[in-house]
Amino acid sequence: MRWGVILPMGVPHQATSDEVHKGYHIPQGALVMANSWSILHNSEIYPDPEVFRPERCFGDGCKDYSDFAFGYGRRVCPGRWFATEAVWAAIVSILASFDIVSSMDEQGKLKPVTVDCTAGAVSIPVPFDFDLRVRSPSMKELLAGL
Ligand code: HEM
Known part of the structure; x- marks a missing residue:
């Protein structure tokens, strides 16, 4: 779910209103793709992201992959x-x-x-x-x- 992300770019979403994110203007109607692969391979969250090491998620302190692997917002995977x-x-x-x-x-x-x-x-x-x-x-x- 984290190591080999099944839907690396999730599925397309669309902005329902004008937004500004980190200085970038995202106009209403823009297609937005969330880069789940990049998030799930962020070495600050998951050190050595290319290594399959399931025990990284034993115990506390592991960022749960399911926050990203199943999509985002109201259309998150049911x-x-x-x-x-x-x-x-x-x-x-x-x-x-x-x-x-x-x-x-x-x-x-x-x-x-x-x-x-x-x-x-x-x-x-x-x-x-x-x-x-x-x-x-x-x-x-x-x-x-x-
Ligand atoms: C490992 C297995 C699965 C993965 C990685 C996965 C991942 C995803 C992702 C990334 C989305 C897009 C969410 C978004 O819009 O951001 C999605 C949507 C969806 N998934 Fe899954 N899914 C899995 C299994 C399943 C299963 C088993 C079911 C049904 C029993 C299911 C039903 C759906 C449906 C109906 C949607 C569309 C929801 C909507 O657009 O309102 N998925 N899934």
């Missing part, structure tokens, strides 16, 4: 609580069921994993190779019954 819980449920289910490991090349060496996301209105991870291994016989049995 699905944000559901989305947060659904992503959490998906991640813990996958981690409980599988070991996720780098895949091997023809020589049996681990392939390096490149971490990158696409550029554009919607940003998603670029494809990468990996192997999923079921973590236990009981989990294998459970999954086979689905």
Whole structure:
């Protein structure tokens, strides 16, 4: 949600009245794009912003990514609580069921994993190779019954 922002520039908003922000005149009707990616990669708020370090948000003092990742104002994403819980449920289910490991090349060496996301209105991870291994016989049995 912070590290690989799904909607890096949010969605377009429009000024409903003339505004002045930090000396800039924003006329009524102007299209306004909020740069969520920049906010969520601000090193003053999130030191080493390019590093995936979830523990940065353990305990107090972490600026909550959800203030930015889900948009702004009256049109803020109404699905944000559901989305947060659904992503959490998906991640813990996958981690409980599988070991996720780098895949091997023809020589049996681990392939390096490149971490990158696409550029554009919607940003998603670029494809990468990996192997999923079921973590236990009981989990294998459970999954086979689905
Ligand atoms: C990780 C998942 C999600 C992300 C990152 C996300 C992000 C966003 C963002 C940035 C906006 C634009 C808000 C703005 O105008 O500033 C938005 C709008 C919206 N989202 Fe989500 N969203 C997610 C999941 C969901 C889910 C699960 C639902 C429904 C169950 C949902 C329903 C909506 C709707 C209906 C709007 C339009 C609200 C409006 O314009 O009045 N979203 N979302």
